[in-house]
Amino acid sequence: AAARAAAVRAEAEAAAQAAGSEFATAGARSKPLTMFEQFCKQTSQDVFDRGSWMLNPAPPTPETIWQLQVMGALIGLCLRTRATLPFELAVTVWQGLLGETCTLAEYERVDKAQADFVARVRDNSDPNCPNMEEEVYNAVYGELVDFTIARSDQQTKVDLKPGGASQQLTYATRHEWAALAEAYLVHECDVQLAALRAGLSQIVPLESLYLLTPTELERLVIGEKDWSVLDLKRGAEVRGHHEAVQYLWEVLGEFSPEEKALFCRFAWGRSRMPERCAGVKFIVELVPLRGQLPVAHTCFFQLDLPRYTSKEVLKEKLLSAIYYCKDMDLT
Template sequence: MYSSWRLLNLSPNNQNSTSHYNAGTWGIVQGQLRPLLAPRVYTLPMVRSIGKTMVQGKNYGPQITVKRISTRGRKCKPIFVQIARQVVKLNASDLRLPSRAWKVKLVGEGADDAGGVFDDTITEMFVWPVTMVCLEMPCLLHGTRIFPLILCSFRFLFNPSACLDEHLMQFKFLGILMGVAIRTKKPLDLHLAPMVWKQLCCIPLILEDLEEVDLLYVQTLNSILHIEDSGITEENFHEMIPLDSFVGQSADGKMVPIIPGGNSIPLTFSNRKEYVERAIEYRLHEMDRQVAAVREGMSWIVPVPLLSLLTAKQLEQMVCGMPEISVEVLKKVVRYREVDEQHQLVQWFWHTLEEFSNEERVLFMRFVSGRSRLPANTADISQRFQIMKVDRPYDSLPTSQTCFFQLRLPPYSSQLIMAERLRYAINNCRSIDMDNYMLSRNVDNAEGSDTDY
């Protein structure tokens, strides 16, 4: 099947009827059969399509400009917005590169983008709560607690109220970022609810998906549907139900019509079943426009029809990699320079990293690579992690070169001091090239006004 997927109609819009001839394809489109597919069935077509559409002979795509330092008393726009407005104007074919889809010029900062700046700016876009508070809108992403998956763990839904052209453009850019993550195998730290991943790979949503993100709302609808069990009759229905028309709560908490003209359609005891059905149908499709915009952006970079071979979990792993930073994985891809594996400095380093919490290892990853996650497949790590011993004073702070995934360690008098210095570095040094040796090349030459940033 992995070599004949082109014969399958994977579009969810063209499967109006099923028969014994297309039942298998229908099972894939609807999602039931996708977990049964062998990995090569859904990976090889994607890998081959990406390879055939790869830009050849270039190390990076078009240059875009980012300003993170405020000047003239004006606060800069979020880098998500700055980059989005530039990238969506580019040609899609120019962004299909193996590593850097675009080159970043940081105005007024001391950095030259050899890969680290590109990685670092993308990582910065998804640092919570930046995603929640820095996007201009109502927020694109709406935070919701998921029960019963992980108590107190935040996941995000697309905001159904974000439907202006500016909002949809930003959703499209989010899709471009997802596509770039798949193509370059550099995952994003993006926490979306499972139902969003299902929609992105065109698996129809069911009531259980809504329960995961809004259990209280589903329970309320069930109470309305079976309200007679509580002794409520047609006579006292409106005394117990605070709704008087076909309106319901959206994912962003607003009360909205659940069908066209719902404000003028009265909710009664006799039509409560229809109300519940329409309310559920509305909630299962309220993010359709936003999902379509994200898929449009993804189609710039990767073959979107092939997403119909993936489960929601498989797509999430392609885009987001693994949330845990594994020390064992780093050991498999490490390369030593000016030092060997048996050196005490190296032994102290690995012991220190193993003692770190996952949150600290995430900070470490950003310190040495500009990224905060590793791919789910170790073979997809295209750049080897380098540990280099440098000739500097004892017990100095470590340094890194994010463009080369390289950690530079000076000599230390003990593991305790090494751990202390490393913790200080990863928590307090998140800017690239603060010595500003590249600053003269990155000055703002009046190429853009404050309104552009």
């Protein structure tokens, strides 16, 4: 018990399973706390991090600060123990954890429409009417834009400077407005990021992370979505001999990143692999063929694989299992 980073007691769960060697997160079924906002809408085509979670920009309460510190500590535990947790966070959060401030161009990844609008105002580059004369510019923007900006959760507007709501944007003030808007967007969640970093620093010295890029830090904490089947196969234990095993590797190699995530969730209770499948032991147990679907034991990352006689049948059965057998709970 002394070697464990944490212990969790699950209550009112109907699923019966053994306590295996792996930590099953079942992250795809969990709803993040209110300290996060999924404003990178999955349905929007204007963001690159669709479906990711950003920090909630609402003024944090003492409870929220404490929650963020705990979250930061959990991220530190992931780095210390090489466990992974499903923190599907926007790239700007990973940058902030490293003490970096994103640029307006990088902010496009979470809200391209807002970043583009700031750039259009600053550069007088409206695609429908570029390089407007001052009088036309004032007519287009003056009635619609003042020195306020919508918070990223779209719940309220904030002044970019004192009395901003009563000051209209003009051609002469466009650079001032754009500079204030950019500064607000990239520093909107500084207080929340500071709380995350405070929690992280209790587990891992922040200086030790400065050689990492945001993408490298993300992979260390949450793992890889598009992992290599060769990496998985390298640490696999196959119990028995049958051609179905080769079919399994071939089918997994043809899976899309989304299907790989579904496979992980079905077989292991998580949606990603550790980087390069490091430390992962995937067990394939061959069982008699009785027409059934594959069976998963998520605590041990074990797949009971029937001895299918063709690759096509195996693919059909495995896809049925990962798409329709997503829940561990038996109720």
